[in-house]
């Protein structure tokens with residue numbers, strides 16, 4: 001038994017020493033050349049890319065005003081983020097410039113083909129700079145629902161469509177709806193959170209980069225997500241509705257519903273999912289089963305009075 005343990009220890013120690021003395025296999029620049037599949041390509045600089053092909057493009061205008069273009073090294077005064085940090089070395093591309101429909105076009109097949117790379121590899125283009133320490137928000141990206149379903153950073157961040165590299169508040173929902181058609185439908189229901197009205201948006205509740213709770217929710221629980229805005233529903237009540245209000249989705253749809261108040265079901269169906277209906281024996285209509293339970297049980301989220309969630 002101890003013999004095996006000793007052997008295991010030996011393997012671990014030698015493994016670690018080996019790792020400690022090892023060097024990176026390739027420099028970043030060589031790695032990019034390898035992804036492009038051409039080791040003979042060299043870097044030519046953003047000015048050359050722009051001068052050769054993209055001087056009068058919208059793309060140029062957008063890029064110049066973007067936060068990526070603003071990243072300049074203090075020491076060298078050169079851009080830290082330029083065309084080639086994402087697209088790979090460009091010397092071969094500008095060797096053969098063609099005219100297509102009156103527009104200059106470089107031999108872009110010699111660049112890294114960002115459109116054809118698998119999602120994981122596309123993301124590495126971004127993650128080499130947007131590490132967890134520089135962009136803490138991506139800490140749960142790996143293994144998130146979007147990551148494992150091959151959604152890439154650039155599926156959401158259209159870097160050349162405007163100077164904005166983030167996804168703007170007003171553009172967000174439509175961008176998400178592009179893939180989430182069912183959710184789009186939910187927001188058209190009579191009762192809905194005012195997302196289409198642009199008063200709030202998906203990232204008020206979700207973190208598209210991943211999270212440590214279910215459904216990419218921003219907070220640890222559904223209740224915490226909701227009470228950020230509906231503060232009064234988070235206040236502890238001396239007489240709570242059991243623990244059902246810990247999960248607001250016991251009764252509410254978060255996006256939209258055909259029933260009032262985003263309710264999953266109409267009353268009394270909603271209440272009768274968990275309760276038996278009842279008659280009030282003292283009342284004149286003692287035979288009647290009540291329909292609108294909240295006419296009497298109006299403090300449905302919790303009450304300050306002892307029994308019954310009555311007012």
Ligand code: HEC
Nearest residue numbers: 046049054060063068081082083086087114115154159160
């Ligand atoms: C931060 C990374 C990044 C930088 C910097 C960058 N690009 Fe891009 N570029 C991309 C991505 C990602 C795509 C889109 C690939 C896709 O559609 O999946 C793209 C697409 C393109 C396209 C294809 C046309 C299109 O709009 O789909 C051209 C041309 C292009 N880039 C040129 C440039 C030039 C020129 C520069 C420098 C001024 C530049 N890019 C800087 C990441 C970058």
Ligand code: HEC
Nearest residue numbers: 067068071080081085125126129130134153154157165166
């Ligand atoms: C060479 C390094 C580098 C690469 C590669 C890179 N970025 Fe950036 N990016 C930066 C820096 C630096 C900033 C500015 C500081 C910050 O906001 O973190 C930035 C900012 C951003 C912002 C925030 C803009 C804002 O207004 O707050 C977004 C979004 C972004 N990058 C997306 C991407 C995407 C998507 C990719 C991959 C296609 C990518 N970046 C590749 C360095 C890089």
Ligand code: HEC
Nearest residue numbers: 123126130135137141146151152153156166167172203208
């Ligand atoms: C499903 C869509 C989606 C994907 C995939 C995505 N993002 Fe974002 N990203 C957004 C949205 C939406 C915002 C704006 C968030 C906000 O305003 O709260 C954003 C914001 C950002 C920001 C700026 C603000 C911040 O949170 O720090 C950076 C940087 C960024 N994303 C980088 C990335 C990188 C890197 C990847 C890939 C690893 C990526 N994003 C993947 C949708 C996405």
Ligand code: HEC
Nearest residue numbers: 173176177180183193195201202204205206215222249254
């Ligand atoms: C008010 C908060 C809130 C807003 C705003 C919101 N969501 Fe949600 N979303 C939730 C909650 C909570 C869940 C989990 C529901 C559940 O588990 O029953 C969820 C679930 C989802 C799911 C998973 C659905 C499933 O059946 O698994 C998707 C996809 C989704 N939301 C997309 C979106 C998109 C896209 C937007 C913006 C257009 C958006 N959400 C806006 C709170 C919100």
Ligand code: HEC
Nearest residue numbers: 145146149151155156175176178179202206208214215216
């Ligand atoms: C390029 C397509 C695409 C875009 C854009 C996109 N998503 Fe998704 N999303 C997916 C796929 C694929 C899944 C996994 C399958 C599913 O649950 O539908 C997913 C899953 C989700 C889930 C459910 C996570 C879970 O654990 O079940 C939520 C929530 C979500 N997305 C929110 C958003 C939000 C918010 C945006 C916009 C900021 C967005 N998505 C943009 C493709 C996309």
Ligand code: HEC
Nearest residue numbers: 191192193194200204225226228229248252254260261262
């Ligand atoms: C970013 C803030 C925000 C968050 C987070 C939020 N809400 Fe709302 N909620 C609103 C706004 C704004 C309205 C609309 C109020 C109005 O129209 O007067 C609303 C309305 C409602 C309504 C009434 C709908 C109607 O038809 O009158 C219910 C119920 C509701 N929210 C439940 C929830 C639940 C459950 C959650 C968590 C999943 C949640 N909210 C998270 C902002 C928020």
Ligand code: HEC
Nearest residue numbers: 223226227230233244245247248250251252261294298300
């Ligand atoms: C047991 C079911 C149930 C649960 C669980 C529940 N609600 Fe409600 N909620 C209702 C009913 C029923 C109404 C309609 C009230 C009425 O008609 O008087 C309502 C109405 C609302 C409204 C709109 C009216 C108002 O009072 O402002 C908001 C906002 C709301 N709920 C938020 C929440 C939040 C946040 C949670 C989770 C902390 C939650 N609800 C959990 C049943 C529930």
Ligand code: HEC
Nearest residue numbers: 241242244250270271273274293294297300306307308309
């Ligand atoms: C998801 C299940 C669920 C739903 C839906 C639900 N309840 Fe309840 N309700 C409970 C639980 C659990 C308790 C706590 C039972 C206990 O403590 O004995 C409770 C307790 C109550 C009480 C007694 C409180 C007290 O102080 O004794 C009333 C009254 C009540 N609910 C009314 C309603 C009404 C009205 C609705 C519909 C708007 C509703 N409930 C919807 C699960 C639910």
Ligand code: HEC
Nearest residue numbers: 268271272275276277278290291292293295296297307308
């Ligand atoms: C006309 C007013 C009224 C209506 C409408 C009403 N209730 Fe009640 N409910 C009461 C009163 C009063 C009590 C007794 C409170 C007490 O224990 O003193 C009560 C008690 C309860 C209790 C607690 C029972 C217990 O043994 O502690 C539940 C659960 C309940 N009601 C559910 C419902 C449901 C579900 C509906 C709708 C189908 C409903 N109520 C409609 C007035 C009403």
